[in-house]
Amino acid sequence: MTGPIAQEIAQRLTAALAPTQLEIVNDSAHHAGHMGDDGTGESHFTIHIESAQFEGVSRLQRQRMVNAALGDIPGERVHALAIKARAPGE
Known part of the structure; x- marks a missing residue:
């Protein structure tokens, strides 16, 4: 996570979900030149x-909760999100 x-x-x-663990992986390089690649690298x-x-x-x-927390990011500012959400101990 850098950009x-x-x-x-x-x-x-x-702010919205107080995660105990959070990892954001930028997969954009795998999609360079494909549909949805806006050239930003994000x-x-x-x-x-x-x-x-x-x-x-x-x-x-859970997916809805994450999307709600992200507001206008999915679909408007980011082409694709994969969400892997779990509760502690899962």
Whole structure:
């Protein structure tokens, strides 16, 4: 995680979900020249997040929680996000 969008993703997720673990992987280099590559080097990410707020919550709802925390980033400023969300101990 280095660029401004990756940093903003981390800030928003930290503020909204208080993760116990958070890793943001920039996958953009694997998609260079493909559809969705905007040339910024920050178009595709994988998010690994662990939060107590995910306890007892379905996988779909966890994805919705992450997307809600990210606001306008998915779909508008980032072409693709893979979200791997889990509760502590999973």
